[in-house]
Amino acid sequence: GSLRVYVGYRVQHSGVRGPAKGGIRYHPSTDLNEVRALASAMTWKTALVNIPFGGAKGGINVNPKELSTFELQRLTRGYIRRIHLLLGPYRDVPAPDMNTNAQVMTWIFDEYSAHHGYTPACVTGKPVELGGSLGREAATGRGVFVMTEALMKDLSMPLPGARVVIQGFGNVGSFAARFFAEAGANIIAVADVSGAVYGEKGLDVRALLDHGRSTGSVRGFPGGKDMGSDDVLTLDCDVLVPAALECVLHKDNAPKVRARIVAEAANLPTTTEADEILNARGIHILPDILANSGGVTVSYFEWAQNLQQVYWEEEHVNSQMQKTLLRAYRQVAEMAALAKIPMREAAYTIAVDRVARAERLRGT
CATH class of the missing domain: 3.40.50.720 (NAD(P)-binding Rossmann-like Domain)
Known part of the structure; x- marks a missing residue:
């Protein structure tokens, strides 16, 4: 096997109207400038439809198709372990985005709950069986x-x-x-x-x-x-x-x-x-x-x-x-x-x- 290092990002643009809200994407081109721009767009999007959220965005510069399911789970959990203190139902609520899905959201929910107790509202886009809509x-x-x-x-x-x-x-x-x-x-x-x-x-x-x-x-x-x-x-x-x-x-x-x-x-x-x-x-x-x-x-x-x-x-x-x-x-x-x-x-x-x-x- 070999060791690969990926860079993860989470940008919170605004929380003035409610918890920051925005997806997490997995794509090789993901960088800080892209995530910043998308986080600001989320602020305006949530304000436009008048729901009580601010804007955030996250991502990892990875091509998920190159990873096994086990490797993808390890990557996701490692990412959440490093940012879980920034997240929470009343602080910042992630969701699916490019190349992430309900399974990835489940790993996020489970890893966050391991640190903070059972918290289904910490992430959206989950399977219905685990509190998804x-x-x-x-x-x-x-x-x-x-x-x-x-x-x-x-x-x-x-x-x-x-x-x-x-x-x-x-x-x-x-x-x-x-x-x-x-x-x-x-x-x-x-x-x-x-x-x-x-x-x-x-x-x-x-x-x-x-x-x-x-x-x-x-x-x-x-x-x-x-x-x-x-x-x-x-x-x-x-x-x-x-x-x-x-x-x-x-x-x-x-x-x-x-x-x-x-x-x-x-x-x-x-x-x-x-x-x-x-x-x-x-x-x-x-x-x-x-x-x-x-x-x-x-x-x-x-x-x-x-x-x-x-x-x-x-x-x-x-x-x-x-x-x-x-x-x-x-x-x-x-x-x-x-x-x-x-x-x-x-x-x-x-x-x-x-x-x-x-x-x-x-x-x-």
């Missing part, structure tokens, strides 16, 4: 769909038959694809880390999920045409859903984007330059702090259920999430229309104002 796994993808559907209604765009392109077919992208397909949209292209598949008349999402599980890639899907992962970003479509990494839309490809709506399922997928280009071209952007806020909203529900020891039916979770998200969407849409500004600017204006008011009231 029904509806949590699908929440971010469902939220992307709910927000996009609301914007399409405002733009008088019919959802049945709409052409949707999804870059990223992990948890968020795959659930978003399912919800769009169930509503009658045509998923014409899907990309993952290995490449992409295109089908002009639409892809069978369930069959594509099965294909991805059995082969480890969307490429080679029967009836589809293989293409590069980045190529899907410039396909002619109604809705483009970047659900993978940061900064995939930039000044070089933004002029070529042919979608009417960009629904940012990923965190920070659009650079500042690309944002300006897309806005100037009249493309409607659902900003990440609004579009992908379903996950943190249901994380809040899970945290509340853990503290109260009262558990909700899935239908109640989904209806409360939709109510919370649509209220936030309406506030952003109304401000954008009234002030004649892009939705991203409206979203940040609302979020920053809420955090600033909390700081003034607390005297910080």
